[in-house]
Amino acid sequence: MIKRRRRFRQTDSLEARLAQFAMNLREEADQKPPGQERNSLLKRAYNADQAIDLERQLREHQ
Known part of the structure; x- marks a missing residue:
């Protein structure tokens, strides 16, 4: 039996989540x-x- 990874979309951006965490x-x-x-x-x-x-910075250089 293959285990399936549970996936979901983040509702907030990475920046917002990091700011809240900090x-x-x-x-x-x-x-x-x-x-x-x-x-x-x-x-x-x-x-x-x-x-x-x-x-x-990474987002600016894309």
Whole structure:
């Protein structure tokens, strides 16, 4: 029996999803005390922002 992969279309753009993800991480980090866990959340939010910039650059050069 072949397993079928469940596929679906995203309703929001990649940029919108990344922006929402980054915003949620920052909100979660604001509730944490200073420390390793908070820094980790902020780093992930920064990486999401970098991914947004990269996606915009790639879209411009198509």
